[in-house]
Amino acid sequence: MGVLSVEQLHLDGPLQWALPPSKSHFIRWLALAAQSSDTMRIGFSQEPGLDVVSMADCLESLGARVERRQGEWIVSGVGDVGFSNPGGTLDCGNSGTTARFLMAIAAGMSEEIRIDGDDSLRGRDMSAISGVLRDLGCSVSGDTLPLTVTGPLQMDSARLDLSTSSQPLSAVLLASPRFPFPIKLELDGSSVSRRYYEMSFEIAESCGSQNRFCEGEIGIRPWKVIVPNHVTVPTEESLVPIAMLISELHQVRMELSGLSEFISPALISLAEQSAVLDLRDESDLICPASVLMAIGNGGRIIGAAHSRGKESDRIGSTVYLLRAFGMDAQATEDGLEIPGGQSPSRPEFPIDSHRDHRLAMTAMVLASRCGGTISNHEICSVSDPGFIPRLLGLGD
Structure with missing residues (x-):
């Protein structure tokens, strides 16, 4: 277990801040490029997180080729030959997305x-x-992992509850080019993280899929994957609140490079300090968003019940983090009640990151204001390998 001590930084703005490539986009492109008969170049800025590396490693074990260069990876798919037996265990590291996508891919074998x-x-x-x-x-x-999946598919219909995660739907869609026949999914529950399955359908469509999302019941047909020659992965928008938190804690202006022109509704609400922040579709924001609300005007976070199933129970672990830094919040069934006007103070004990990269990043940013020690700090690398040197380098 690694432990990192962060002392208070004294910052003057404006400060430059870079975002890593979106691991959600990257992993989806890898999954489809690995199934094609073509070669695709994937461009990006900064360094991919270890979740992306885990997906690439597993796809290489299944027979795809991934040539990794600075700023560009070149993926050669397995084509009509199909995926091959890896001859050992597929290690997904810390990536739940990789695990679920590979489970669906294995079902087509x-x-x-x-x-x-x-x-x-x-x-x-x-x-x-x-x-x-x-x-x-x-x-x-x-x-739960470890587990085995033995295909191929034998039946053509299934039920899927979308109220806890959108990843299973994305997994089935992106693995369906290798399915032996069309399937139907009966969809239950109030869907969450809708932007992510929308992303999956959009990327699949750009690779030849004619499958479309619809409420209630959805048909998914296999298709031949035809990938673009080149794509560019956007930056990780879900880490923007980390930069916002640095700015607010240190009262400096942050200049972000490579940010998309599209700003999500939750980020807009957070920037406007709305009294109610709905994270139904963006639960990944909950840790830094909670701190921003605590040091700001306070308010309620709603729609985030599914964040309890992330790398940590992010509702419970966020309350733990705030209290460790001398602040407070109350957990609700689907979010948090957060008083405003609070200030962080140095924790009396090392902060347990719960091996949750977003909790660890938020803890380190708080420590940059008042000092603190964080355990398992290296977990940040699953989404942003450059985060720690970039943060500590702000004080140089």
């Missing part, structure tokens, strides 16, 4: 595929995707 991850990932619930794959006639040995 005709042999037992073993999937595992680190201790944190082993504690995450995979029952939504494993249930769908069982409905489709696959054998899945468990609902």
Whole structure:
């Protein structure tokens, strides 16, 4: 277990801040490029996180080729030959997205595929995707990692609850080019993280898919993946609140490079200090957003019940983090009640990051204002390998 001590930084603006490539976009492009008969170049700025590396490593074990260059990866897919037996366990590291996507990919194969991850990932619930794959006639040995998936599909319909995660729907869609026949999914629950399955359908469409999302029941047909020659991965918008938090804590202007022109509704609400922040579709923001509300005008976070199933129970762990830094919030069924006008103070004990990269980043930014010690700080690398030197370098 690594431990990092961060002392108070004294910052003068304006400060430059870079965002890593979006791991959600990157992993989806990798999943489709690996199935094509073509070669695709994936361009990006900064350094991909370890979640992206885990996906690339696993796809290489299945027979794809990924040439990794500075600022560009070149992916050569398996084409009509299809994926091959990896001859060992597929290690997903800390990436829940990678694990769920690979489970669906394994369902399109005709042999037992073993999937595992680190201790944190082993504690995450995979029952939504494993249930769908069982409905489709696959054998899945468990609902947590390590587990095995044995295909191919035998049935053509399944039920999927969208109220806890959108990843199983994305996983099935992006693995469907290798399915032996069309399937139907009966969709239940009030969907969350809708932007992510919308992203999956958009990327799939750009690679030849004619599948479209619709409420209630959706048909997914296999298709031949035809990838663009080149794509550019956008920056990780979900880490913008980290830069916002640095700005507010130190009262400096931050200049972000490579930010998309599209700003999500939750980010707009956060910037406007809205009294109610709905994170139904953007629960990844909850840690830094809660601190911003605590040092600002306060308010309520709603729609984030599904964040309890992330790398940590992010509602509970956010309350823990605020209290460790001398602030407070109350957990609700689907979010937090946060008083405003609070100020952080140095924790009396090392902060447990719960091996949650977003919690660790938020803790380090707080420590940059008042000092503190964070355990398992290296977990930040799953989304942003350059985060720690970039943060500490602001004080140079």
